[in-house]
Amino acid sequence: MKRLKQTFVFVFVLCCIACNREKHKDGNSSKGNINEISIVISDVLWNGEVGDSLRKKFAAPVDGLTQEEPIFTLNQLHDKSFDGGFKKGRNIIVIDNDAKKGYDFNQNNYCSHQNVFIIKGRSIDDIIAEIDMHSDEIIRKIRETEIDENQQRNIKLGLVNDKPIENQYNISINIPSTYSYAIQNKNFIWLKKDIPSGNNNILLYKVPFKRIEREKTIVTNIIQMRDSIGNEYIHGQEPGTFMATEEAYSPYLFMTSFRDKPAFETRGNWEMKNDFMNGPFLNYAIRDDKHNCYLVIEGFIYSPSSPKRDLVIELESIIKSVKFL
Structure with missing residues (x-):
């Protein structure tokens, strides 16, 4: 009887997910905090190997942060939570241990701007494999x-x-009005947003191809480029202080594309030389063949007493709003 009840509940959940694309046409949008996943799973599975596997994958530490923070915040949902958090959650993972091994992805089925991932298997090993x-x-x-x-x-x-x-860089970019121009000259633009624990920052500048591509030591060239910009424009309150790439943490370098343009993405930590300030940064060097240069857009954070994961995503979302004109 208990098994039958569990099956009925899960079928009900799937019906709620897949039932009517029409229901979100009224502008009914998903809810939830940034970087949050709701996981529909029984207590037995959540507290065992399946839960461990989910936490290992989706709550692993974010690369590039000195303080350990999870990629996502995971919230377990029980059957009775369906009418509350479940229907409006933006990102939902459903663990079905009463179906043939498999995986399904549903988007915008119950409300707009929603992802539902269904992982199925009759055994723990099958679910973990999926x-x-x-x-x-x-x-x-x-x-x-x-x-x-x-x-x-x-x-x-x-x-x-x-x-x-x-006018300066031939791009459009969506930066919230909570930011303001800190420095604006013909070679460099810096926008800053004050937050209770510090500030969020966006930098824009251009460099010639050879500044990044010389001798093929890309990461070293990017570090030297960042440090020279910090030395010129970004200083602490005391004389002789300037922003530089933190030596204790090797930056992560990725080759990527940005609006179909080749780009280098660098994530790491900055420090204020001869001072005690530091924090994470996210740097994109985008190859602009039309103007024979790299456009560099960087976000960095100073927030010593608060989590930084969501602030990094805010900066990434601003940078990725760029469109070349």
Whole structure:
């Protein structure tokens, strides 16, 4: 009887997920904090190997942060939570241990801007195998959704006048009105947002191809480029202090593309030389063949007493709003 009840409940859940694309046409949008996943799973599985596997994949530490923070915040949901958090959650993983091994992805089925991932298997080993197989795909999709969600929230907040950036760099960029111009000259633009524990920052500048590509030591060249910009423009309160790449943590370098342009993505930590300030940074060097240069857009954070994961996503969402004109 208990088994029958569990089956009925799960069928009900799937019906709620898949039932009517029509229901979100009234503007009924998903809810939830940034970087949050709701996981529908029994206590037995959540407290065992399946839960461990989920936490290992989706709550692993974020690369590039000195303080350990999980990629996502995981919230377990029980059957009785369906009517509350479940229907409006933006990112949901359903663990079905009463179906043939498999994986399904449903988007915007119950409300708009929603991802539902269903992982199925009759044994613990089957479920863990599906988690291992599809976790990278799930992470990638959720990150895309969270960046898009941030961008929509930025637009709703109102945007900074980006005409100076457009005139100087031939791009548009959606920066929330909570930011303001700190430095603006013909070679460099710096925008800053004050937060209770510090500030969030966006930098824009250009460098010639050889500044990054010489001798093929890309990461060293990017570090030297960052440090020279910090030495010139970003100083502490005391004489002789300037922002530089922190030597104790090797930056992560990725080759990627940005609006179909080759780019280098660098994540790491900065420090204030001869001072005690530091924090994470996210740097994109985008090859602009039309203007024979790299456009460099960087976000960095100073927030010593608070979590930084969501602040990094905010910066990434701003940078990825860039469009070349």
